[in-house]
Amino acid sequence: MSEFTALNGAPASSFCFGTMQFGGGSDAAESEAVFKTCREAGINFFDSAWVYTDGASETILGQLAKAERDSLILTSKGGYVGPSSRENLTAQLDESLRRMQTDYVDIYFIHRFDDDTPLQETFDTLAGMQQAGRIRYIGVSNYAAWQVMKAQGVAAAAGTKIDVIQPMYNLVKRQAEVELLPMCLSEGIKVTPYSPLGGGLLTGKYAKGKQVDGRLAKDHRYAARYALKQMHQTAEDLVELAADKGVDPATLAVGFVAANPAITAPIISARTVEQLRPSLAAMTAPLSPEAYAEIAALSAKPAPATDRLEEA
Numbered sequence: 001m002s003e004f005t006a007l008n009g010a011p012a013s014s015f016c017f018g019t020m021q022f023g024g025g026s027d028a029a030e031s032e033a034v035f036k037t038c039r040e041a042g043i044n045f046f047d048s049a050w051v052y053t054d055g056a057s058e059t060i061l062g063q064l065a066k067a068e069r070d071s072l073i074l075t076s077k078g079g080y081v082g083p084s085s086r087e088n089l090t091a092q093l094d095e096s097l098r099r100m101q102t103d104y105v106d107i108y109f110i111h112r113f114d115d116d117t118p119l120q121e122t123f124d125t126l127a128g129m130q131q132a133g134r135i136r137y138i139g140v141s142n143y144a145a146w147q148v149m150k151a152q153g154v155a156a157a158a159g160t161k162i163d164v165i166q167p168m169y170n171l172v173k174r175q176a177e178v179e180l181l182p183m184c185l186s187e188g189i190k191v192t193p194y195s196p197l198g199g200g201l202l203t204g205k206y207a208k209g210k211q212v213d214g215r216l217a218k219d220h221r222y223a224a225r226y227a228l229k230q231m232h233q234t235a236e237d238l239v240e241l242a243a244d245k246g247v248d249p250a251t252l253a254v255g256f257v258a259a260n261p262a263i264t265a266p267i268i269s270a271r272t273v274e275q276l277r278p279s280l281a282a283m284t285a286p287l288s289p290e291a292y293a294e295i296a297a298l299s300a301k302p303a304p305a306t307d308r309l310e311e312a
């Protein structure tokens with residue numbers, strides 16, 4: 001499967017860095033340090049969204065990326081707030097481009113499925129943006145597989161296609177293995193999944209009820225998303241496995257996502273350079289099949305779509 005390229009033809013790095021913390025958990029100086037560390041490690045692929053940190057994420061990313069814009073792959077997303085209508089998507093893309101000081105984004109994602117706007121309006125709008133050179137590739141995020149395939153038919157009628165999806169995927173969130181990832185392998189759709197560390201859970205820092213000042217302690221949505229006892233048990237088991245191997249649990253967690261053959265590039269993230277290092281380490285240390293199997297065994301593999309467990 002061909003990978004993404006920047007406008008100047010440079011291939012996308014095998015990892016993407018997500019800038020959801022730029023201008024929030026990471027101030028401008030820390031964001032710059034994180035960006036530079038990514039660039040030094042060979043990452044040229046950066047994810048953002050209209051909705052992140054009230055626009056600061058796009059503003060900071062645009063400023064940092066400006067000097068080498070055409071050799072970078074920058075994403076944004078619209079339609080998380082408000083509908084995926086022509087009017088709302090056009091207004092949000094205009095604002096994203098202004099904030100990023102650029103006249104195109106490489107990949108533009110619809111941030112969530114919108115039940116209330118006809119897919120034809122959404123994909124006619126995206127096709128028009130693409131024809132105008134304002135977006136290069138089209139993606140969808142947080143769509144179910146049936147929604148992707150339904151939208152793909154509509155996109156074809158509009159003369160374009162969905163190139164990539166952005167689902168949640170990590171060792172304790174494996175739902176994507178059931179329908180989304182097989183669909184993407186079958187249909188030649190790229191996959192850039194988010195939250196490889198489960199928002200920080202798989203670093204092990206919450207193990208054994210430790211009170212830490214992390215996202216799961218501060219953000220009730222993430223606390224609820226990762227509330228199941230079994231998820232915390234898996235994180236503790238990963239910490240033990242990592243100690244046996246003498247590596248950081250975050251490196252194994254990111255490695256697990258990256259090793260799946262359907263994955264194009266995991267979207268890693270961190271608030272600080274120090275936090276970033278173990279996730280970055282997974283880029284240059286792919287897991288052996290044995291290590292992959294050991295990690296995969298720490299959480300339940302979801303049942304296949306047919307639910308015929310004996311055939312899994």
Ligand SMILES: NC(=O)c1ccc[n+]([C@@H]2O[C@H](COP(=O)([O-])OP(=O)(O)OC[C@H]3O[C@@H](n4cnc5c(N)ncnc54)[C@H](OP(=O)(O)O)[C@@H]3O)[C@@H](O)[C@H]2O)c1
Nearest residue numbers: 018019020047141194195196197198199200214215269275
């Ligand atoms: N499409 C969507 O709906 C969607 C949703 C979410 C994210 N995303 C994208 O995907 C990117 C990555 O998602 P994510 O931020 O959820 O990824 P993640 O890798 O699961 O979580 C990253 C967070 O884990 C914590 N962390 C990372 N390394 C650590 C370390 N070594 N030690 C301790 N804590 C550490 C930090 O949060 P704390 O220090 O605050 O705990 C960090 O912000 C985002 O930046 C965004 O671009 C997209």
